[in-house]
Amino acid sequence: MKHFNFVIVGAGSSGRTAVETLVAEAPGRSILLINSEESLPYKRTSISKNVVNGYQIDAFAIHPAAWYPEHGVELINGQAALRIDAEAHTLSLESETISYSKLLLATGARACMPFPDLPRGKWSALWTVADGLILHDKLSGLKKLAVVGIGVLGVEAAWQAVSAGVETVMMGLDTRPMMKSLDPMSAKSLEIAIRKAGVELLNRRKVLSIIDNPETGEISIHTDSGDICADYAVLAVGGEPEVTLARSSGIPVGKGILVDSSLVTSAADVWAAGDCAEHAGGLVTGLWHSAENQGYVAALGMMGKSVIFENPPFRLKCEVFGGYWFSGGPVNAPGGSGGLDSAETIEVDDITWRPRFKDGKLGALVAAAPRGMEKGTAKTAQQLLLRGAGREETYSVLKGKGS
Numbered sequence: 001m002k003h004f005n006f007v008i009v010g011a012g013s014s015g016r017t018a019v020e021t022l023v024a025e026a027p028g029r030s031i032l033l034i035n036s037e038e039s040l041p042y043k044r045t046s047i048s049k050n051v052v053n054g055y056q057i058d059a060f061a062i063h064p065a066a067w068y069p070e071h072g073v074e075l076i077n078g079q080a081a082l083r084i085d086a087e088a089h090t091l092s093l094e095s096e097t098i099s100y101s102k103l104l105l106a107t108g109a110r111a112c113m114p115f116p117d118l119p120r121g122k123w124s125a126l127w128t129v130a131d132g133l134i135l136h137d138k139l140s141g142l143k144k145l146a147v148v149g150i151g152v153l154g155v156e157a158a159w160q161a162v163s164a165g166v167e168t169v170m171m172g173l174d175t176r177p178m179m180k181s182l183d184p185m186s187a188k189s190l191e192i193a194i195r196k197a198g199v200e201l202l203n204r205r206k207v208l209s210i211i212d213n214p215e216t217g218e219i220s221i222h223t224d225s226g227d228i229c230a231d232y233a234v235l236a237v238g239g240e241p242e243v244t245l246a247r248s249s250g251i252p253v254g255k256g257i258l259v260d261s262s263l264v265t266s267a268a269d270v271w272a273a274g275d276c277a278e279h280a281g282g283l284v285t286g287l288w289h290s291a292e293n294q295g296y297v298a299a300l301g302m303m304g305k306s307v308i309f310e311n312p313p314f315r316l317k318c319e320v321f322g323g324y325w326f327s328g329g330p331v332n333a334p335g336g337s338g339g340l341d342s343a344e345t346i347e348v349d350d351i352t353w354r355p356r357f358k359d360g361k362l363g364a365l366v367a368a369a370p371r372g373m374e375k376g377t378a379k380t381a382q383q384l385l386l387r388g389a390g391r392e393e394t395y396s397v398l399k400g401k402g403s
C-alpha cells in the first residue's frame with residue numbers, strides 16, 4: 001500500500017491552498033491531492049463570470065499539469081475518495097487504497113437540487129467548469145431563460161444570459177436580490193440595475209416544481225404565484241456542504257463536517273477546511289478567500305503548528321450589469337448590545353458605502369457602485385475591513401478613494 005505524509009481530498013480553493021502551503025513549508029514530504037473533477041484544479045469563481053464567452057476546460061486552471069509533479073505532488077484527477085478508515089489511517093479510492101499520516105477533507109459544497117423529476121436536458125446548475133460549458137452551449141439557442149434563485153449566483157447567471165441577448169426571468173423566495181450579502185439599501189440599486197437591463201425579477205416567489213411541456217417544447221415553472229414558461233432553467237438556489245465521504249466514514253457532521261477552531265475534526269489526524277466545514281455556531285463560510293485561508297490554517301495544523309481560524313471578514317464581489325456590489329463581514333447581523341452598530345452611509349461619487357462598526361472598528365462593509373468600481377478601491381476597502389480600521393480612517397480612506 002502506498003503511503004503519503006499528507007493527503008488532501010478535494011482540489012478546490014482550500015485543497016489547493018493547503019497543497020501550496022505544504023509544498024512551501026514542508027518540502028520533501030509526500031503529498032497526494034485527489035480531485036474528483038476531470039479538469040485540472042481551477043478557480044471556481046471564474047465560471048459564472050465567463051459563461052457567455054465560453055472557455056476551454058482548463059482555462060481557469062490554477063497551475064499547469066506539470067506544476068504538481070515538479071513540486072512533488074501526486075495529483076489524481078477524475079476520481080472520488082470513497083472511504084476513510086480513520087483508525088487505520090487509510091483512504092479508499094475507486095482505484096486503490098492508500099495510507100496517510102494526516103488527511104484534509106476539502107470536499108467543498110455542491111449545488112442544491114430541491115426539485116425532483118427535473119426535465120432532462122432542460123436545466124443546468126452553475127457550479128462546476130462542466131456546468132458552465134453546458135450552459136454556454138445552450139445559451140446561443142435560447143429564446144427565454146429562467147433563473148431560479150436570486151442570490152449572487154442567480155444574479156451572475158442572469159447577467160450572463162442578458163449579455164448573450166437572451167430574454168431572462170429570475171425568481172426566488174427572498175425579498176431582494178443577494179439578500180444574504182447586501183443590505184436593503186445596496187440591494188435596491190442592484191434591483192434597479194437588473195430591471196433596467198430588461199430582466200424580469202420576481203422576488204418573494206417560491207418555485208414548487210419544474211416540468212416539461214412536450215407540446216410546446218418549453219418548461220413550466222410552477223410557483224406559488226402562477227406558472228412561468230421558458231426554454232431552459234438555471235438552478236442557482238445555493239449550495240450545501242459536501243459531506244458524503246465524511247458521513248460514510250463515521251466522521252461527525254451537522255450541516256457540514258464539524259471542526260474545532262483549528263479545523264480539526266473528531267477523527268484523529270483528519271482536518272476539514274472550506275465550504276465542507278462547519279465551525280462553531282453553525283458557521284459555514286461559502287467564500288473563496290475564506291476557503292483559501294482555511295486551507296492555509298489546516299495545512300499548518302497538519303504540520304504540527306497550532307493555528308486558529310479567525311474567520312476574517314473576506315469580501316464577496318459581484319460585478320454585473322455594469323456595476324459592482326461589494327460585501328464583507330456580517331452585513332445583516334442584528335445590531336444592539338455586543339453587536340455591530342447600525343449601518344452608516346458614505347456617498348462618494350457614484351459609490352454608496354455602508355460601513356458598520358463595533359466599538360469604533362469596522363466590522364462589516366457593503367458598497368453599491370452601479371457604475372462600477374476600480375479594483376484598487378475594492379482592494380483598499382477589503383484591507384480596511386480585514387484590519388478592522390477605525391471610524392475616522394475608514395471615512396477618510398473611503399472618501400479619498402471614490403472613483
Ligand SMILES: Cc1cc2nc3c(=O)[nH]c(=O)nc-3n(C[C@H](O)[C@H](O)[C@H](O)COP(=O)(O)OP(=O)(O)OC[C@H]3O[C@@H](n4cnc5c(N)ncnc54)[C@H](O)[C@@H]3O)c2cc1C
Pocket residue numbers: 009010011012013014015034035036037044045046047048079080081082106107108109110126127128153242245273274275276285286287288289291315316317
Ligand atoms: C459558480 C460559483 C461562483 C462563485 N463565485 C464566488 C465569488 O465570486 N466570490 C467568492 O468569494 N466565492 C464564490 N463562490 C464560492 C467559492 O467558489 C467557494 O466558497 C470555494 O470554491 C470553496 O472552496 P472549497 O475548497 O471549500 O471547495 P470547492 O471549490 O467546492 O472544491 C471542492 C472540490 O472537492 C471535490 N470533491 C468533493 N468530494 C470529493 C471526494 N469524495 N473525492 C475527491 N474530490 C471530492 C469537488 O468535486 C470539488 O472539486 C462561487 C461558487 C460558485 C459555485
